[in-house]
Amino acid sequence: MLEVTHLTRTFGAIRAADDISFQVPRGAITGFIGGNGAGKTTTMRMILGVLHPDSGQVSLDGRPVTRELSRHFGYMPEERGLYPKMRVAEQIAYLAALHGFSQAAAANRAETLLKSLGLGQRLADPVEKLSLGNQQRAQIAAALAGDPDVLVLDEPFSGLDPMAVDTVGEILRDYVGRGVPLIFSSHQLDLVERLCDHLVIIAGGRIRTTGSRAELLHAHAGQRWEIECGPAAWIADVPGVSAVEPFNGRHRFAVTAPEGEAAAVAQEVLRQALGRGPVAAFAPWQPNLVEVFREVIVDEPQDKQENR
Amino acid sequence: MSPTELPPTGQQPTESQTAEPPAAAAPGAPVPARSHRSPTSVSLAWLVAWREIRAQLRSRAFIVSSVLFVVLIAAGIFAATIFGDGFGGDGEPAAPTAVAVGPGVSGIEGLKADPEAFELLAAASEAEALEFVSSGEAAAALLALPEAGPDGLPILLVAQSSAPDDVIAALTYRPTVSLIDPAPASRELVGYLGSLIFGVLFIWAAMLFGQTIAQNTVIEKQTRIVEILLAAVPARALMAGKVIGHSLLALGETALMAGTALVCLNLVGNTTILGLMTAPLLWYVLFFAIGFVFLASLFAGAAALVSRLEDVGTAIMPLTLLIMVPYVLCIALNQDATAMKVLSYIPIASTIAMPVRLMQDDAAWWEALIALALLIATAFGAIAIGARLYSNSLLQTDRKVKLLTALRSNND
Numbered sequence A: 001m002l003e004v005t006h007l008t009r010t011f012g013a014i015r016a017a018d019d020i021s022f023q024v025p026r027g028a029i030t031g032f033i034g035g036n037g038a039g040k041t042t043t044m045r046m047i048l049g050v051l052h053p054d055s056g057q058v059s060l061d062g063r064p065v066t067r068e069l070s071r072h073f074g075y076m077p078e079e080r081g082l083y084p085k086m087r088v089a090e091q092i093a094y095l096a097a098l099h100g101f102s103q104a105a106a107a108n109r110a111e112t113l114l115k116s117l118g119l120g121q122r123l124a125d126p127v128e129k130l131s132l133g134n135q136q137r138a139q140i141a142a143a144l145a146g147d148p149d150v151l152v153l154d155e156p157f158s159g160l161d162p163m164a165v166d167t168v169g170e171i172l173r174d175y176v177g178r179g180v181p182l183i184f185s186s187h188q189l190d191l192v193e194r195l196c197d198h199l200v201i202i203a204g205g206r207i208r209t210t211g212s213r214a215e216l217l218h219a220h221a222g223q224r225w226e227i228e229c230g231p232a233a234w235i236a237d238v239p240g241v242s243a244v245e246p247f248n249g250r251h252r253f254a255v256t257a258p259e260g261e262a263a264a265v266a267q268e269v270l271r272q273a274l275g276r277g278p279v280a281a282f283a284p285w286q287p288n289l290v291e292v293f294r295e296v297i298v299d300e301p302q303d304k305q306e307n308r
Numbered sequence B: 001m002s003p004t005e006l007p008p009t010g011q012q013p014t015e016s017q018t019a020e021p022p023a024a025a026a027p028g029a030p031v032p033a034r035s036h037r038s039p040t041s042v043s044l045a046w047l048v049a050w051r052e053i054r055a056q057l058r059s060r061a062f063i064v065s066s067v068l069f070v071v072l073i074a075a076g077i078f079a080a081t082i083f084g085d086g087f088g089g090d091g092e093p094a095a096p097t098a099v100a101v102g103p104g105v106s107g108i109e110g111l112k113a114d115p116e117a118f119e120l121l122a123a124a125s126e127a128e129a130l131e132f133v134s135s136g137e138a139a140a141a142l143l144a145l146p147e148a149g150p151d152g153l154p155i156l157l158v159a160q161s162s163a164p165d166d167v168i169a170a171l172t173y174r175p176t177v178s179l180i181d182p183a184p185a186s187r188e189l190v191g192y193l194g195s196l197i198f199g200v201l202f203i204w205a206a207m208l209f210g211q212t213i214a215q216n217t218v219i220e221k222q223t224r225i226v227e228i229l230l231a232a233v234p235a236r237a238l239m240a241g242k243v244i245g246h247s248l249l250a251l252g253e254t255a256l257m258a259g260t261a262l263v264c265l266n267l268v269g270n271t272t273i274l275g276l277m278t279a280p281l282l283w284y285v286l287f288f289a290i291g292f293v294f295l296a297s298l299f300a301g302a303a304a305l306v307s308r309l310e311d312v313g314t315a316i317m318p319l320t321l322l323i324m325v326p327y328v329l330c331i332a333l334n335q336d337a338t339a340m341k342v343l344s345y346i347p348i349a350s351t352i353a354m355p356v357r358l359m360q361d362d363a364a365w366w367e368a369l370i371a372l373a374l375l376i377a378t379a380f381g382a383i384a385i386g387a388r389l390y391s392n393s394l395l396q397t398d399r400k401v402k403l404l405t406a407l408r409s410n411n412d
Helices: A041-046 A089-096 A105-117 A132-144 A162-177 A187-195 A213-219 A233-239 A259-276 A290-300 B041-058 B059-084 B127-132 B167-172 B187-222 B226-231 B236-268 B273-304 B309-315 B317-333 B337-345 B349-360 B366-393 B403-407
Strands: A002-011 A015-023 A029-033 A055-060 A071-078 A151-152 A182-186 A199-203 A206-214 A224-228 A241-247 A250-255 A281-284 B097-101 B118-122 B140-144 B155-159 B176-177
Touching: A002 B176, A015 A041, A015 A055, A015 A199, A015 A241, A015 B273, A029 A041, A029 A162, A029 A187, A041 A151, A041 A182, A041 B226, A055 B140, A071 A132, A071 B226, A089 B041, A089 B226, A105 A132, A132 A151, A151 A162, A151 A233, A151 B118, A162 A182, A162 B349, A182 A187, A182 A290, A187 A290, A199 A213, A199 A290, A206 A213, A206 B127, A224 A259, A233 A241, A233 A259, A241 A259, A250 A259, A259 A281, A281 B366, A290 B140, B041 B059, B041 B140, B041 B236, B059 B236, B097 B127, B097 B167, B118 B167, B127 B155, B127 B317, B187 B226, B187 B236, B187 B273, B187 B309, B187 B317, B187 B349, B226 B236, B236 B273, B236 B309, B236 B366, B273 B309, B273 B317, B273 B349, B273 B366, B309 B317, B337 B349, B349 B366
Parallel strands: A029 A182, A029 A199, A071 A151, A151 A182, B097 B118, B097 B140, B155 B176
Antiparallel strands: A002 A015, A002 A055, A199 A206, A224 A250, A224 A281, A241 A250, B140 B155
């Protein structure tokens, strides 16, 4: 397990990372989400040791991560970088060799990796000749070149088409299946929701919440239901219903009642609705990640958000 | 997204997504054993160096400019031989060359056949023939030898300070040559030409490869590949690789140019210059090798301070001066023996000045060794400074780093 404890880093007057602590368990993909300038990149660079924290530490299975250890981390930086004029396969082989593969093994590994990423036809092309999507694939190959012990990927899916997202997702799952702790950041919350088992949400340089996806979604569901029926002004008058709002063409209502009685209140709403006309849908409301994210971020004071 | 549309993946995070879970899938499993060890800094540096060399050798601009330079050097030497009278620069005399011929000299049909080029002055005795030479009336005196010399002609050619090439060329075989007052070539001329040759060779190679290093460093910063590299390679190993790679390239290129010059001089048979140049040229290559490592470290360090290719010029300006000033001084002061002596001990300037002095026969080999030792000592300092600048600034990709900040901070 990769563990980050109390990482703090300031740039001048700006506290980019403020007492950051979270865990990246093995066997699960960890999604790192936050708005622009929330502190994701700063945190990831500190995990890699390319940026020194003012305080705090990173550990792998309880051992502090030294330069020697982090050399076996696979890293994909936020801003993409490969040598523009160097051939793709040579470039990946070079990185593999820097990670300790023999020349022959490195060349072999580069070819295998690039082929699995769908770049088999482009091995001899210079990076600058590749389309942006293919450059992105090459960048992923670069992060995987050294057969990493830990994967830290900053926005690995940006710029990939849905097919490529699936391919990359599969490859990453494969690494996770072998017990490699993996954390990636993303703005694409639907993608994070689909791929990640574990989530870390950051805003304003601070960790807002962290946990398994199921836990988070559950924690933010609240006692809410949604119903699809005719006009719904009356729902608010049902005893125990605290709020009604339109939601995706349906009505979402929250119940403020002790836990055991909430379901009964919801059933009462359903009964009344059926009495008034047809009901097309009725279900407990499950938030998706976008909604959870919004709630997590909105709960926090606004002034912190734009800080980097 | 409505609840029913949620993708089915991962309600139970760890179990659901690995249909065929490998053995280590469970959380908390140990790190999979690595099949490879992490390489040493030295082998990392060589990997980096090798990449730099390959990248450069693939560059069309580099190949074209190298070929062009080789052609220019060769053409220059051949042209000088054909149009000028070798490198002597005396110019072709308009009047025929006067040659005093002593009694009993035979085998000079070549001279007799060309009265427009040679005026033969018959001398009654050897003494008279020699007088023609010492008085300057004749460029050379030809005297009969009892038996043929090593080159097959029983003639002794006596000249004042240098043997006239045209006379020798007109004889069927090479005569034995004796000079009354040997001065192989004038000191001034050697100083001037030597400074020019070594100077141009130096600024050309130093600037070309220095700039390549600088640009390369900034490109790595600009494309952020440096973040990937630094995750795998210590900054110092990265810089060492860069410096080694480009130093080898610069050295190879210099050796190519020097070799071209020597081979061409050999081909045109200009033995005077050849004899004069060979040893100093080898010294030059040695000085340059170390001087370039010195400069390359500083180039890498200076370039690491900036993050955009546009800023490279400003960042390496001090280094441009460090290269240009010794060159200009050597060109300006090459007639001043004291100044050259001082310059020949000052690191970097010594790369040009010491070979020139060696060429003029002004300096002994041990003087060259002392200058070399001084250069090596300062090179260590320069490398330390360069490495510090480099490793402290490499990851500051969003701004320009101030020189003093980079020297002071310790963000290795």
